[in-house]
Amino acid sequence: MIKKICCIGAGYVGGPTMSIIAQKCPEIEITVVDLNQKRIDQWNDADVSNIPIYEPGLSNVVAEARGRNLFFDTDIDKAIDEADMIFISVNTPTKTYGKGKGMAADLKYIELCARQIARVATSDKIVVEKSTLPVRTAQAIKNILDHTGNDVNFEILSNPEFLAEGTAVSDLTNPDRVLIGGQQETEKGKQAVQALVDVYAHWVPKDKILTTNLWSSELSKLTANAFLAQRVSSINAMSELCEITGADVDEVAKAIGMDSRIGPKFLKSSVGFGGSCFQKDILNLVYIAKSYGLNEVADYWEQVIILNDHQKRRFAHNIVKTLYNTVSDKKIAFLGWAFKKDTNDTRESPAIYVAEELLSEQAKISVWDPKVKESQIYTDINALGSIETDEVNNRLEVSGNAYEACKDSHAIAILTEWEEFNTYDWQRIYDNMHKPAFVFDGRGVLNKNKLQEIGFVYYRIGEGGV
Ligand SMILES: NC(=O)C1=CN([C@@H]2O[C@H](COP(=O)(O)OP(=O)(O)OC[C@H]3O[C@@H](n4cnc5c(N)ncnc54)[C@H](O)[C@@H]3O)[C@@H](O)[C@H]2O)C=CC1
Numbered sequence: 001m002i003k004k005i006c007c008i009g010a011g012y013v014g015g016p017t018m019s020i021i022a023q024k025c026p027e028i029e030i031t032v033v034d035l036n037q038k039r040i041d042q043w044n045d046a047d048v049s050n051i052p053i054y055e056p057g058l059s060n061v062v063a064e065a066r067g068r069n070l071f072f073d074t075d076i077d078k079a080i081d082e083a084d085m086i087f088i089s090v091n092t093p094t095k096t097y098g099k100g101k102g103m104a105a106d107l108k109y110i111e112l113c114a115r116q117i118a119r120v121a122t123s124d125k126i127v128v129e130k131s132t133l134p135v136r137t138a139q140a141i142k143n144i145l146d147h148t149g150n151d152v153n154f155e156i157l158s159n160p161e162f163l164a165e166g167t168a169v170s171d172l173t174n175p176d177r178v179l180i181g182g183q184q185e186t187e188k189g190k191q192a193v194q195a196l197v198d199v200y201a202h203w204v205p206k207d208k209i210l211t212t213n214l215w216s217s218e219l220s221k222l223t224a225n226a227f228l229a230q231r232v233s234s235i236n237a238m239s240e241l242c243e244i245t246g247a248d249v250d251e252v253a254k255a256i257g258m259d260s261r262i263g264p265k266f267l268k269s270s271v272g273f274g275g276s277c278f279q280k281d282i283l284n285l286v287y288i289a290k291s292y293g294l295n296e297v298a299d300y301w302e303q304v305i306i307l308n309d310h311q312k313r314r315f316a317h318n319i320v321k322t323l324y325n326t327v328s329d330k331k332i333a334f335l336g337w338a339f340k341k342d343t344n345d346t347r348e349s350p351a352i353y354v355a356e357e358l359l360s361e362q363a364k365i366s367v368w369d370p371k372v373k374e375s376q377i378y379t380d381i382n383a384l385g386s387i388e389t390d391e392v393n394n395r396l397e398v399s400g401n402a403y404e405a406c407k408d409s410h411a412i413a414i415l416t417e418w419e420e421f422n423t424y425d426w427q428r429i430y431d432n433m434h435k436p437a438f439v440f441d442g443r444g445v446l447n448k449n450k451l452q453e454i455g456f457v458y459y460r461i462g463e464g465g466v
């Protein structure tokens with residue numbers, strides 16, 4: 001029976017995942033630890049609306065469990081020492097240096113965790129990989145733990161997380177499945193798997209808890225993200241063809257999605273997928289395939305990324321082309337900066353890359369996003385390193401509301417599918433814009449007929465002129 005859990009990493013996965021486990025398992029004490037003091041302070045903020053991650057419903061869960069059996073702390077050693085089970089939920093970004101730069105997952109944070117666990121642990125531990133990792137990472141973790149540990153027994157499990165941002169609470173509460181990989185051939189391995197099954201069985205039906213060997217579990221996570229991203233790139237590839245043939249991508253998506261073998265989900269054409277994981281996980285998969293000499297497999301998956309980059313660029317180019325081939329000093333309003341609705345996360349958001357293209361064409365950009373902070377938007381653009389900081393400061397502004405962002409603009413670009421966009425007074429927006437007033441709907445969310453009646457020139461991704 002697990003009594004104490006420690007989770008290393010209080011990010012988008014560690015925070016919500018542990019909050020739900022704490023809510024569902026009141027007898028287990030859970031401590032989420034992080035190196036980042038500011039993040040931990042935010043998780044501990046007396047006002048739960050200030051927790052560092054915006055996820056619908058999450059603050060209520062935190063309010064219920066925090067201080068009862070859910071704790072956030074920076075004392076990592078203490079939490080490791082006291083726990084029976086340790087989740088590693090740290091970031092695994094794409095490497096930015098050395099071998100595998102731009103492709104492989106950077107495992108330095110994972111290795112640091114393994115070394116810290118090995119140094120601190122004085123009793124047997126079950127170590128759970130919650131981060132998304134290259135297949136066979138469990139072997140490396142085991143080697144580090146066994147060769148540097150204090151003679152205690154470590155069992156390694158793989159338990160990848162499938163939650164999507166914006167729906168994390170419902171995904172965790174009602175998952176399609178929970179995947180647990182372990183060494184089923186040893187008695188201790190079996191017991192470790194069972195211990196984690198028992199945690200989830202507090203609220204997840206047993207037939208949805210799937211147990212596999214370690215490598216299947218690690219590889220299933222990369223495979224799931226590759227398949228999901230592939231669907232988006234597939235429909236986005238068709239969107240370009242729709243635009244020149246007069247077809248409508250939403251109609252095509254509906255028609256194919258009604259085939260039960262294809263299914264209706266994840267077929268919404270967009271300005272491109274973003275988020276911290278799809279790109280990094282596919283690049284990682286490509287790197288793994290190449291490292292085993294599987295070049296055709298690598299090329300197959302790499303195409304998903306190539307198409308996605310093309311989709312973001314062509315959205316920006318279409319704006320330039322439509323605005324009479326120049327956007328120099330024209331104001332373009334961006335509605336949305338987050339990579340999808342209902343999150344404040346902007347990692348790899350397509351908005352960043354569309355902005356980069358337009359800024360390099362000397363456009364002025366004014367951004368409104370209901371959840372993303374101004375400082376984050378500047379950080380995202382400056383992190384690209386491709387546009388001078390002075391130029392960014394002169395050309396990019398962040399507005400306090402949508403009306404301000406759109407005032408005196410030549411065009412509006414919809415970059416995130418926030419529902420509030422449909423509730424605006426679009427006549428008021430139109431009246432305050434330069435004419436012709438263009439809308440480029442990169443998410444296919446606005447009411448076309450209404451906008452056209454007002455007088456907007458409306459372009460939706462994947463919709464061809466008839
Ligand atoms: N964001 C998402 O929706 C999902 C992410 N994942 C995977 O989960 C993992 C974590 O992702 P996120 O939570 O988004 O990352 P994140 O960047 O939001 O959080 C990671 C946290 O780990 C902390 N950290 C790093 N090294 C540490 C160390 N040695 N000791 C203590 N704390 C340390 C960082 O300070 C950071 O707060 C990644 O492998 C990601 O691929 C999986 C499913 C969904």
Ligand SMILES: O=C(O)[C@H]1O[C@H](OP(=O)(O)OP(=O)(O)OC[C@H]2O[C@@H](n3ccc(=O)[nH]c3=O)[C@H](O)[C@@H]2O)[C@H](O)[C@@H](O)[C@@H]1O
Pocket residue numbers: 132161162163164165166225228232265266267268269270271272273274275276277278339340
């Ligand atoms: O490993 C991860 O990090 C997670 O990655 C994705 O979750 P997430 O990136 O949070 O959000 P998604 O809903 O998958 O959306 C990803 C991107 O694809 C775009 N998208 C999604 C669906 C669609 O039909 N069209 C489309 O353009 C979204 O707008 C967004 O930019 C997966 O859905 C999760 O299962 C997984 O756990």
